[in-house]
Amino acid sequence: MHDLAQQIVSGLAQGSIFASLALALVLIYRAMGIINFAQGELAMFTTYIAWQLVQMGVPIWIAFALTVMAAFAGGVALERVVIRPVERANQLTVVIVTLGLFISINGLAGWFWGYIVKAFPTPFPTTPLQIGGVAFSAQDVGVIVVSVVTLGLISVFFQKTKLGLAMRAAALYPEQSRVLGIRVGWMLALGWGLASAVGAISGIMIAPVVFLDPNMMQSVLVYAFAAAVLGGIESPIGAVVGGLVLGVVINLLGTYVDWIGNELRLAAALAIIVVVLLVRPAGLFGRVTVQRV
Amino acid sequence: MTSPLRKAAAGIVAAAFTLTVTGSTIAPASAADPGVSDTEIVLGGTHPYSGPASAYGNIGKGIGAYFSYINDKGGVNGRKIRYIDKDDGYSPPQAVQLVHQMVEQDKVFAIFDTLGTAVNTAIRPYLNQLGVPHMFVATGASTWGHDYQKFPWTIGWQPDYQAEAILYAQDVLQTNPKAKIGVLYQNDDYGEDYNAGLKRGLGKHSDMIVKMASYETSDPSVGSQISTLKASGADTFMIFATPKFAIQALVLAAQQSWHPKIYLNNVSNAIPYMNAAAKAGGQVAVNGVITTIYLKDPANHARYAGDAGMKLYNEIMTKYLPSADKDDGNYLYGVSIAYTMCDVLRRAGKDLTRKKVMDIATNLNERDNPWAYPGVVIRTSPNFRYPITQMIAAKWLGTDWSPSGLLVDTRSMSMAEK
């Protein structure tokens, strides 16, 4: 079934887009316990910075590296300036702050760069590839590879490095961590920096496919959110797997189930996720916590 | 009930009673039309300046720039134009509230260039009921021209989507009567209008359509739809999509090695978009694509190098919107439609009334719009309310649209009232 194979491959390609942003969402959630609504817009904004650099003649991979570093710094700064004052408040307050960031960053990007859709150079070769009649591009493979590599780096960082351990401790047991001398506030800022950096990677990977405009990430955000939850909101592996699975499922549902068609694809996918959550409340890879009520 | 609650209830009842006794109504409209003074004409409009449709906000900015230009030259018949332009976020309830304010508080003379089919459908009954001109709405839905008997104060401007699709249908019938047509369309009234036009244009041959695939504006990418369309064996591809998705469609088709004959709706044919598609998908993605044109493209510097209209556009943009990207066709759409508005106001003369303005707008014969494609005449009659019906077909060759043939007037194809 050639067409099925093609749809699956398209689904993986789309899913990898979700996966890369979902990774960033998971990182913030692990650090702070909230969903950062502004994650997509931050990714979009940093992608515009990359675009600007390329326009100015900087080679794409260098622009990539510079942007990721700038995103890291920006994330740290954002956390210290905007999030820190409301850190201690209840989590809904923080969510509203991220919504405020979402709205203003989106407006800012439109103001600076306008709304004409722009092409974003792909760091990968553009020749279309084919295996057994199924077409895809090096970009598609590239996104998956980059996401997996990023995932690997993050996992190694958190599991094997002292800093990663400190960050995990600060997120889970802030008071005890302070006693041990960990600067909890700065760990949070680092978490934001990391998430923003991953977001920048995500944006740069996505932009060549969906094309760059200020609203580029909004459609991705919903799916990324869903993918993160499906995979287990605290699990980076879950984010990537969840994203890929979601991409494929949506494609297949929309193509082969007539009464769903394209219109109800998202609704159907989300319904499936809700069902999964009912069965496994912590998602596919999440750790089940027991609350006896 | 406990005592405090009883007191509260009593308070409510008392308040309600006093009010029904007093009571009032809105004062009836005064005899002279509002929004016109010796020195000024007040117009109102809404555009999305926030939210997903914000790109179209630039139309409003273009209009503002043109009005500033006119005002600096003395205005229209000695009156300056004040355009109250607000953000409706593409939300009908928001637009309704803003329009109420413009009519009742700001006392505008007319509502001009409100954007979006849903928005305009929502405000249309109110404006028509009060006799406020609802002029040159920024959407190509066929209903503005079709339903004028019910809503005589409303008029559109840009070519309606159905007529455009009919044109493509006719081209297919003439050039490839055995074609198999695949359609990508946006799943809303805009896409639906195109589909309706395509089917009408194909007439009894509408079975040439082998596959229709829709997308939502909330979809990140149309990869799946392209795969489906390719798998259907279609050799002709209609793209009824807004720019972002149209570009994706062109690129993905090329990447999936699908090379049908492509018809692209004119909403998405601006040169920056074609260039973006070429960059990402190679020349093969864009060569031979067919579209229609009715306005000049400000990004086409080569073609319009010596063009007086484009020169004026650049001057206006430089002076009044210096930091804007002049290549954005939305600004050009704005100045162009503002030109028509000023044209109508000018012809109405010193004695400006709403009725007179509508009469002129429905008897238009504007030949000198600096930004309409050369030869396009903006024309209406009391029974025919589609101001722009002429387009020229064009094919993308290399780096530019190459117009082919003559201007086609889709006048007979537009849905004149049944």
Place this chain on the structure above:
Amino acid sequence: MLTRVAIAVAVIAIVPWVVPSFLVFDLIYVASYAIAILGLIILTGMNGQISLGHGAFMALGGYVVAVLAHTAGWPYWLCVPLAAVASGLAGLLIGLVALRLAGVYLALATFSLAVATPSFLKHYKSITGGFGGMSLQPVQAPAGVPLDGQHWLYYVAWAVAGILFLLSALLVRGQFGRALRALLDNPIAAVSFGVNPYFYKTAAFGWSAVLAGIAGGFYAIPTAYVSPDTFTSALSITLLIGAVLGGISTFWGALVGGIVVEFLPLVAQQINAAAPSVVYGVALILVMMFLPDGIVGGLLRLVHRFRRAPPQPVLESSTPSAAPVAVPSRASSAVEE
């Protein structure tokens, strides 16, 4: 507290005579928002269940009113209660599902509802009119009432709001409210005292959905039009913003929240017409930074500071500094690791 209510009632009654007519129109929408936000205050503020999807219930209510009025020709006073019933049932259903989800998972599930709503509305086009939407008749005052349609609708909307606020106050005053709060603050203790979480949590969802459904009716009627574009996910976000900005721990927060979400975008445009979103977003951030408990929360804190004595226990609020956290904290959920 009663004086405050009386003052509010008086202000609401008098306002249409002193402000321009278009503002009266806008205030109808404030009533609609206030009703919906009240639902969120009960559900999220008191009971800790986050909903990012209450716009979906507004859509349901709005469309029930539209379909009945447009297709069947029923009068609005009949349609709105039916809308309430429909959204109440939907709320109970969603509430049952919500029992198994918490925190961010519930947020996603409800957000999915909001995102999927326009798709559903478009899909069932034979009922909903698809993307063309449906037009409604503008409201006329009944014979004998010397008010124009708009003023009449204003009073009806606010009278209904008043009744709903009253009913909600009665509801949460007694056992129901205590149960909701107990389930948020200390669920284990609550259950050991015999509080049935399934009943109360589902009921809270149902009641908040009823409120949102009625609000949806009063959102559609003044617009005299419904379409899928009217009920996007942005609406659900707006409701949450209103609840938190207003003050999620008190009923007054619903009133303030409604005013804020209605007028803040307009104010933002005055400040910067070119990029109103930037102003709006920055305003949200600043308000949260300086008034993390919302505007009402902040005001109460101020009053607190000026009075040495603790404030009178107000019917509907806990003291501001103990504003219930709406999200179960991560620390407690990770406890088993």
